[in-house]
Amino acid sequence: MKPVDPATNLPPDAAPRPVRSRDPERTKQDILDVATLEFAAHGLAGGRVDAIAAKTQTTKRMIYYYFESKENLYALVLERAYAGIRRIEEHMDLDRLDPETALRRLVEFTFDYHEAHPEFVRLVAIENIHNAEHVKASLAVRETNRPALMVVKHLLARGLQEGVFKRNIDPADLHLMISALCFYRVSNRQTFGTIFECDLNDPKIRERQRRMITDSVALFMMSAD
Amino acid sequence: MKPVDPATNLPPDAAPRPVRSRDPERTKQDILDVATLEFAAHGLAGGRVDAIAAKTQTTKRMIYYYFESKENLYALVLERAYAGIRRIEEHMDLDRLDPETALRRLVEFTFDYHEAHPEFVRLVAIENIHNAEHVKASLAVRETNRPALMVVKHLLARGLQEGVFKRNIDPADLHLMISALCFYRVSNRQTFGTIFECDLNDPKIRERQRRMITDSVALFMMSAD
Amino acid sequence: MKPVDPATNLPPDAAPRPVRSRDPERTKQDILDVATLEFAAHGLAGGRVDAIAAKTQTTKRMIYYYFESKENLYALVLERAYAGIRRIEEHMDLDRLDPETALRRLVEFTFDYHEAHPEFVRLVAIENIHNAEHVKASLAVRETNRPALMVVKHLLARGLQEGVFKRNIDPADLHLMISALCFYRVSNRQTFGTIFECDLNDPKIRERQRRMITDSVALFMMSAD
Amino acid sequence: MKPVDPATNLPPDAAPRPVRSRDPERTKQDILDVATLEFAAHGLAGGRVDAIAAKTQTTKRMIYYYFESKENLYALVLERAYAGIRRIEEHMDLDRLDPETALRRLVEFTFDYHEAHPEFVRLVAIENIHNAEHVKASLAVRETNRPALMVVKHLLARGLQEGVFKRNIDPADLHLMISALCFYRVSNRQTFGTIFECDLNDPKIRERQRRMITDSVALFMMSAD
DNA sequence: AATGAATGAGCTTTCATTCAT
DNA sequence: AATGAATGAAAGCTCATTCAT
Numbered sequence: 001m002k003p004v005d006p007a008t009n010l011p012p013d014a015a016p017r018p019v020r021s022r023d024p025e026r027t028k029q030d031i032l033d034v035a036t037l038e039f040a041a042h043g044l045a046g047g048r049v050d051a052i053a054a055k056t057q058t059t060k061r062m063i064y065y066y067f068e069s070k071e072n073l074y075a076l077v078l079e080r081a082y083a084g085i086r087r088i089e090e091h092m093d094l095d096r097l098d099p100e101t102a103l104r105r106l107v108e109f110t111f112d113y114h115e116a117h118p119e120f121v122r123l124v125a126i127e128n129i130h131n132a133e134h135v136k137a138s139l140a141v142r143e144t145n146r147p148a149l150m151v152v153k154h155l156l157a158r159g160l161q162e163g164v165f166k167r168n169i170d171p172a173d174l175h176l177m178i179s180a181l182c183f184y185r186v187s188n189r190q191t192f193g194t195i196f197e198c199d200l201n202d203p204k205i206r207e208r209q210r211r212m213i214t215d216s217v218a219l220f221m222m223s224a225d
Numbered sequence: 226m227k228p229v230d231p232a233t234n235l236p237p238d239a240a241p242r243p244v245r246s247r248d249p250e251r252t253k254q255d256i257l258d259v260a261t262l263e264f265a266a267h268g269l270a271g272g273r274v275d276a277i278a279a280k281t282q283t284t285k286r287m288i289y290y291y292f293e294s295k296e297n298l299y300a301l302v303l304e305r306a307y308a309g310i311r312r313i314e315e316h317m318d319l320d321r322l323d324p325e326t327a328l329r330r331l332v333e334f335t336f337d338y339h340e341a342h343p344e345f346v347r348l349v350a351i352e353n354i355h356n357a358e359h360v361k362a363s364l365a366v367r368e369t370n371r372p373a374l375m376v377v378k379h380l381l382a383r384g385l386q387e388g389v390f391k392r393n394i395d396p397a398d399l400h401l402m403i404s405a406l407c408f409y410r411v412s413n414r415q416t417f418g419t420i421f422e423c424d425l426n427d428p429k430i431r432e433r434q435r436r437m438i439t440d441s442v443a444l445f446m447m448s449a450d
Numbered sequence: 451m452k453p454v455d456p457a458t459n460l461p462p463d464a465a466p467r468p469v470r471s472r473d474p475e476r477t478k479q480d481i482l483d484v485a486t487l488e489f490a491a492h493g494l495a496g497g498r499v500d501a502i503a504a505k506t507q508t509t510k511r512m513i514y515y516y517f518e519s520k521e522n523l524y525a526l527v528l529e530r531a532y533a534g535i536r537r538i539e540e541h542m543d544l545d546r547l548d549p550e551t552a553l554r555r556l557v558e559f560t561f562d563y564h565e566a567h568p569e570f571v572r573l574v575a576i577e578n579i580h581n582a583e584h585v586k587a588s589l590a591v592r593e594t595n596r597p598a599l600m601v602v603k604h605l606l607a608r609g610l611q612e613g614v615f616k617r618n619i620d621p622a623d624l625h626l627m628i629s630a631l632c633f634y635r636v637s638n639r640q641t642f643g644t645i646f647e648c649d650l651n652d653p654k655i656r657e658r659q660r661r662m663i664t665d666s667v668a669l670f671m672m673s674a675d
Numbered sequence: 676m677k678p679v680d681p682a683t684n685l686p687p688d689a690a691p692r693p694v695r696s697r698d699p700e701r702t703k704q705d706i707l708d709v710a711t712l713e714f715a716a717h718g719l720a721g722g723r724v725d726a727i728a729a730k731t732q733t734t735k736r737m738i739y740y741y742f743e744s745k746e747n748l749y750a751l752v753l754e755r756a757y758a759g760i761r762r763i764e765e766h767m768d769l770d771r772l773d774p775e776t777a778l779r780r781l782v783e784f785t786f787d788y789h790e791a792h793p794e795f796v797r798l799v800a801i802e803n804i805h806n807a808e809h810v811k812a813s814l815a816v817r818e819t820n821r822p823a824l825m826v827v828k829h830l831l832a833r834g835l836q837e838g839v840f841k842r843n844i845d846p847a848d849l850h851l852m853i854s855a856l857c858f859y860r861v862s863n864r865q866t867f868g869t870i871f872e873c874d875l876n877d878p879k880i881r882e883r884q885r886r887m888i889t890d891s892v893a894l895f896m897m898s899a900d
Numbered sequence: 901a902a903t904g905a906a907t908g909a910g911c912t913t914t915c916a917t918t919c920a921t
Numbered sequence: 922a923a924t925g926a927a928t929g930a931a932a933g934c935t936c937a938t939t940c941a942t
Contacts, residue, residue: 024905043354046270049933061907064934124416125350129268132415145420172423173437179417180409181402188408190357191349195370198397212398216445220437223444249922274916285916286924295916474901493804495721499937510937511903520937574866575800579718582865595870622873623887629867630859631852638858640807641799645820648847662848666895670887673894699926724912736928739913 028066030056035063036077040119043126044074075134078127081120082141085113086148094151099159100218106155107178107214114182115206121186149175159221166224174221181213253291256281261302265344268351269299300359303352306345307366310338311373319376324384325443331380332403332439339407340431346411374400384446391449399446406438478516481506485513486527490569493576494524525584528577531570532591535563536598544601549609550668556605557628557664564632565656571636599625609671616674624671631663703741705731710738711752715794718801719749750809753802756795757816760788761823769826774834775893781830782853782889789857790881796861824850834896841899849896856888 034055039047049070053060067073092109094102114121127135135141152171159165185192189200198205259280264272274295278285292298317334319327339346352360360366377396384390410417414425423430484505489497499520503510517523542559544552564571577585585591602621609615634642639650648655709730714722724745728735742748767784769777789796802810810816827846834840860867864875873880 043268043270045268046354048931050931059907060933061909061935065906070933122354124413126268126354128413128415129271129347129351129354132419135416135419142420149421169437170423170433172421173434175421176410176417176434177406177437177441179413181405183413184405184409185401187412188349188353188404190353191360192401192404194357194360195367196374196397196400198395208395209398209401212394212402212445215450216402216441219448220441220444223448273914275914284924286926289917290923493718493720493801495718496804498935500935509903511905514938515902572804575862576804578863578865579721579797579801579804582869585866585869592870599871619887620873620883622871623884625871626860626867626884627856627887627891629863630856633863634855634859635851637862638799638803638854640803641810642851642854644807644810645817646824646847646850648845658845659848659851662844662852662895666852666891669895669898670891673898675890723910725910734928735912736930740927745912 024066027056027058027062031058031063031066031073032077032080035073036081036119036123039074039077039126040122044071044130047074049073071134075138078123078134079138079140079144081117081123082144084117085120086144088113089151090147092151094155095158099155099162099164100222102155103159103165103221104214104218106151107182107217108210110178110182111185111210111213114186118186118189121183124183125187165221167221169221174217177220178213178217181217185209249291252281252283252287256283256288256291256298257302257305260298261306261344261348264299264302264351265347269296269355272299274298296359300363303348303359304363304365304369306342306348307369309342310345311369313338314376315372317376319380320383324380324387324389325447327380328384328390328446329439329443331376332407332442333435335403335407336410336435336438339411343411343414346408349408350412390446392446394446399442402445403438403442406442410434474516477506477508477512481508481513481516481523482527482530485523486531486569486573489524489527489576490572494521494580497524499523521584525588528573528584529588529590529594531567531573532594534567535570536594538563539598539601542601544605545608549605549612549614550672552605553609553615553671554664554668556601557632557667558660560628560632561635561660561663564636568636568639571633574633575637615671617671619671624667627670628663628667631667635659699741702731702733702737706733706738706741706748707752707755710748711756711794711798714749714752714801715797719746719805722749724748746809750813753798753809754813754815754819756792756798757819759792760795761819763788764826765822767826769830770833774830774837774839775897777830778834778840778896779889779893781826782857782892783885785853785857786860786885786888789861793861793864796858799858800862840896842896844896849892852895853888853892856892860884 031052035047035052038052038055042048047070049060049063052073053063056063063073067076089109092105094106097105149171152175156165156169156171156174160168185200192198193200200206200209256277260272260277263277263280267273272295274285274288277298278288281288288298292301314334317330319331322330374396377400381390381394381396381399385393410425417423418425425431425434481502485497485502488502488505492498497520499510499513502523503513506513513523517526539559542555544556547555599621602625606615606619606621606624610618635650642648643650650656650659706727710722710727713727713730717723722745724735724738727748728738731738738748742751764784767780769781772780824846827850831840831844831846831849835843860875867873868875875881875884
């Protein structure tokens with residue numbers, strides 16, 4: 001006969017009985033939020049369903065109830081992460097700005113978004129370790145991201161037409177250039193910072209690099225081949 | 226009575242009977258080679274000691290004998306990977322070239338090295354998922370990489386002195402810029418390629434981007450603030 | 451945001467949206483039909499309530515609503531299966547035939563019934579794995595089957611009285627003999643067929659064995675001790 | 676800080692630490708013995724690896740170490756069970772006896788073996804529920820059993836040649852007849868006994884039926900078509 | 901009477917690691 | 922120095938069942 005806590009009628013070492021949330025949608029979002037952090041922190045293989053359950057007001061069972069498998073949960077986490085950046089990107093209203101300013105704004109936004117969402121950066125890095133197989137399988141991710149290239153394409157066309165941009169480069173190339181500079185700073189912050197002994201979290205350094213990246217992209221576009 | 230695995234006649238965990246190599250050093254290198262591929266392919270958490278043993282002429286037990294733990298093996302794999310790029314970097318003899326050519330050569334080399342060693346790129350990406358804790362713990366990695374910054378620093382100083390470079394930027398910033406552009410193409414090839422439907426393995430695209438990256442870095446350094 | 455199963459857009463446990471049948475009796479029969487196949491195919495432990503629900507126009511919940519538990523459902527499936535054979539058995543009208551013909555008819559009927567109803571054979575085999583505990587608990591099964599022995603008993607008495615049968619054996623023994631020969635062919639068809647490389651489904655073999663069984667029983671009864 | 680038993684240095688509710696048996700072969704046999712009972716009692720789906728471990732001086736882990744999977748363990752249990760009956764069958768020396776006596780001896784042996792080894796009977800019944808897929812996959816089982824048919828074939832040939840047997844039937848048919856009568860009594864003992872209210876364990880009834888079965892087979896073989 | 905949502909308990913299996921010589 | 926055998930701990934997942942209206 002085990003001793004039980006008179007308040008809960010449970011053995012003292014038992015996990016606290018999760019409260020019935022009565023709000024499935026909230027519970028699902030809750031799980032997705034926690035899972036985002038867990039997978040971003042430890043990867044798909046390293047992430048633990050147990051750990052996710054522990055940090056949620058749910059049980060492991062419910063995670064499988066709502067999401068069917070660890071892998072599926074991960075795929076949805078990834079979809080949400082992609083949705084985040086694109087949703088904002090679309091509302092930047094670059095058209096109101098002259099091409100150079102618009103380009104600079106786009107780079108700065110990209111920089112800031114990566115800086116503010118390291119978990120997005122990590123998830124994408126992780127997905128690449130898995131050869132993007134979940135992205136390949138997800139129509140949603142592909143559709144979410146399609147407009148991103150349109151924004152660049154449109155800006156590029158406008159800049160060329162107005163004679164501000166001097167290079168007729170592939171929109172994907174420009175997007176790659178911007179993304180690379182913004183992504184790497186966050187994705188490789190830890191190794192880079194350690195090896196070259198510079199603190200990429202330092203606001204002063206961040207500002208300096210933000211400027212450097214913006215300038216180099218703008219400069220590149222505005223000088224002739 | 227032979228119970229277990231009908232295919233191999235061995236207990237399930239056992240690796241296929243290894244040949245006694247009688248050459249410990251070769252065996253260790255063999256394990257490191259295989260482990261490099263395994264960890265690069267699946268990450269630290271996802272990499273399987275069993276899988277490494279299976280692809281080696283050794284047993285799982287010997288991996289532990291030589292390397293003590295999976296994590297330690299991974300750390301050594303990482304050290305070797307870093308050693309690779311720096312060893313070559315050091316022998317580039319940039320001093321013989323004028324600053325612009327040297328800078329272009331450096332970018333091109335970096336580009337080519339990343340292109341040729343995706344497993345290095347993946348390992349570094351993986352290490353960042355683990356917050357660079359193995360890099361932080363490894364004196365060897367830090368020492369291996371220190372000269373890399375010196376190369377950039379020296380080139381930068383020379384270019385400025387000769388008046389070819391117009392920007393007095395932090396060597397780490399320049400290194401970051403170059404690395405970012407070269408690393409991202411490989412690290413994020415799978416997601417980027419899938420989402421934006423462009424094949425980053427295509428030689429034509431590769432050449433185009435190689436030029437773009439080289440040009441943009443050179444242009445940036447050679448134009449005034 | 452629709453999480454879960456991309457195929458059905460439903461949480462994983464949920465059955466495909468059922469049509470409201472509004473005919474409880476029909477629904478119950480439907481469930482019993484499907485459950486009969488499921489339990490016959492996989493046994494009591496191996497049968498899945500989920501699988502039954504999936505093949506029915508109902509939900510898992512309704513199965514519990516109507517049948518209370520998996521075990522109870524199984525018990526009812528078993529009762530129905532026993533009812534089937536006895537219902538027919540009772541209407542054989544053996545009394546109109548001379549004892550030998552009647553005996554042969556009885557054997558042939560038994561043979562044919564087992565041949566035609568492998569799921570009955572499987573269910574009985576399964577029930578024996580469970581030590582007949584559901585049969586023991588079910589008055590219905592015992593009452594359903596009682597007349598079966600009466601048929602044999604009556605035939606036996608008649609044959610003896612008419613001097614056609616030469617052995618005064620226990621009706622249960624005769625019933626056992628007939629059942630064994632007919633049951634085993636179906637219950638053990640798979641192992642027997644595999645091991646001794648003969649196809650017990652082959653109509654030619656079936657006919658030959660049907661004759662053999664009928665003959666041997668008749669011969670036994672009609673020859674003196 | 677949990678209280679520990681000073682004798683074992685383990686918390687009082689911990690399972691007793693299994694002793695290292697130092698005799699793997701014995702351990703394997705031990706596991707097979709226990710597994711035989713567990714699977715015979717509950718079937719493949721119903722049998723619990725946990726239960727097997729608990730009844731052995733081993734851990735669940737060791738079962739998987741030696742046998743790789745529950746299914747494989749079951750398959751080996753089955754192989755052993757088949758080996759048992761055939762090993763004895765082969766040493767019956769029927770050739771020394773005249774055909775009728777030999778046939779009677781064969782039936783009696785078969786009867787006695789099934790009577791003495793209900794777990795064999797149950798395992799075979801269970802295997803049939805699984806459509807004999809493990810038997811089909813096991814070369815061992817098929818080879819173990821091949822001689823059984825030879826014994827019958829040889830006896831049959833001898834009896835016919837000597838003019839004692841009057842029927843030229845297929846050896847498989849004769850084997851089926853004998854097996855059916857002996858198998859069913861054991862496999863269906865529980866349902867048959869319950870339904871027809873006769874105790875098939877009663878030695879008196881057993882003897883009577885043993886005689887009946889032997890007589891009926893002998894009679895069948897020795898009377899003309 | 902009928903049912904959508906939720907879940908406790910326990911399953912098989914995996915994996916890095918240590919025991920013992 | 923080298924290694925075959927063994928293993929603790931936990932992981933992902935499944936299943937019959939109950940909650941709550």
